[in-house]
Amino acid sequence: MKSLYTKYRAALAAQVAYRRTRDEIARLPRSVALDLGIFPEDAARIARTAVWG
Numbered sequence: 468m469k470s471l472y473t474k475y476r477a478a479l480a481a482q483v484a485y486r487r488t489r490d491e492i493a494r495l496p497r498s499v500a501l502d503l504g505i506f507p508e509d510a511a512r513i514a515r516t517a518v519w520g
Contacts, residue, residue, distance in 0.1 A: 481518050489514035 469477075492500070492510035500507050 485514050485518045488517050 489510045492505065492513055493507050495503075495505075495507060497507060505513060
């Protein structure tokens with residue numbers, strides 16, 4: 468069984484990955500984001516799906 472510390476570190480790492488991904492998507496120039504088929508306004512949803520499925 469995972470220790471509480473291990474679970475906390477995993478949750479913290481996931482949160483950091485989520486924020487980093489969300490911020491990268493949100494900072495893309497609009498023209499680049501649209502060329503990739505994403506909208507910067509959807510950054511939170513895309514990051515959530517990427518990190519937590």
